[in-house]
Amino acid sequence: MHIVQPGMEIDVLKENGKIAAENYRLMKSRGIKSVDFMGSIGAGKTALIIKLAEKLKARGVRVCAIAGDVTGADDYGRFSRAGLEAVNCNTGHECHLDANLVRKTLSKMDLDAYDVIFIENVGNLVCPADFPLGTDYRVVVVSTTEGDDMVRKHHDIFLHSDIAILNKIDIADAVDVNPEVILEDYKRLTGGNKKMITCSVKKETGLDEILSALKL
């Protein structure tokens, strides 16, 4: 994040944390489970959310997606065309969602109509890390197409996430990336106890493991 002057950052993060806690309590009071999906543009967050929602809907779970982007309604459109209920949330200029933007979006939704809310954060592997939104889980999604160095370059987002997902595992060879390097880096960064989940949204592999990690 942009540190503007000493002390200022702490205030912003403290205020965000306060509102995130309110969001959490609000969603809990309606029995909603929620997930924040973070990751770079092209990591496959939108497609992943669509596939996970399809699986949940087949079981009778009512899902809604919040599509976070700087500008435009591309992801909102993709959700809608896939038959997933969705709400668009543009930041205007900001490089990440924050708890206040999510609070405003939640206030426009009929929360009694959903069991699960999937929030797709702005495509950015750096800044969303600093801003919890009040969800049950924070998930970081990366793709083999991003190279094998994303864990080494971006500690924060991996350390601030509950679950890490490596997508597009099916084209790792085509983009000359060895997934083992990424999985090992993640294991080392997180102290050896956590395992990154590999998946291919396109080939529909790894999705059940993700739902199980999310306790859904």
Place this chain on the structure above:
Amino acid sequence: MHIVQPGMEIDVLKENGKIAAENYRLMKSRGIKSVDFMGSIGAGKTALIIKLAEKLKARGVRVCAIAGDVTGADDYGRFSRAGLEAVNCNTGHECHLDANLVRKTLSKMDLDAYDVIFIENVGNLVCPADFPLGTDYRVVVVSTTEGDDMVRKHHDIFLHSDIAILNKIDIADAVDVNPEVILEDYKRLTGGNKKMITCSVKKETGLDEILSALKL
């Protein structure tokens, strides 16, 4: 960028602009041409810089790269292993380089030893847009693997760049992306006068067009 409170953003950007102008004058006084390469993680900035530098070195041009990353020295290592002189520049936490970080890095370099400085910004398609570094050119590099919606989602970085490059054009089919959509979006956003350059660093296509656009 993170807007912290009204007015504060303007001060930060103004201060950055002042130092960027100093960086520009410093490099000009030594006859150095400089380029800021921005784009998401995995767009191919490092590989592109290596290839462009090889072509320039073959012509006797002396090139140095500044490797900008939040943490680690991955890109610095890649530059060095490729035989390109390089300096590492970690932001520590920040999601983008700023003019002050570049000024500090320049102060550690022997500027009389180079004709061209390529700066690789932090892998991030949002935040670097706000922070000019004082280079001759600002270039945004995107990849077909990022999907076809990056221009529609991230106006700022395309509007703040002099040159836009679409990399990994050779695997567009494999990742189900139609490059024409991206090229059209860019043309429309920039008023119809500017053309995004397509390239494949891996297949070494489009590189001469990029050097020519950079007047190198």
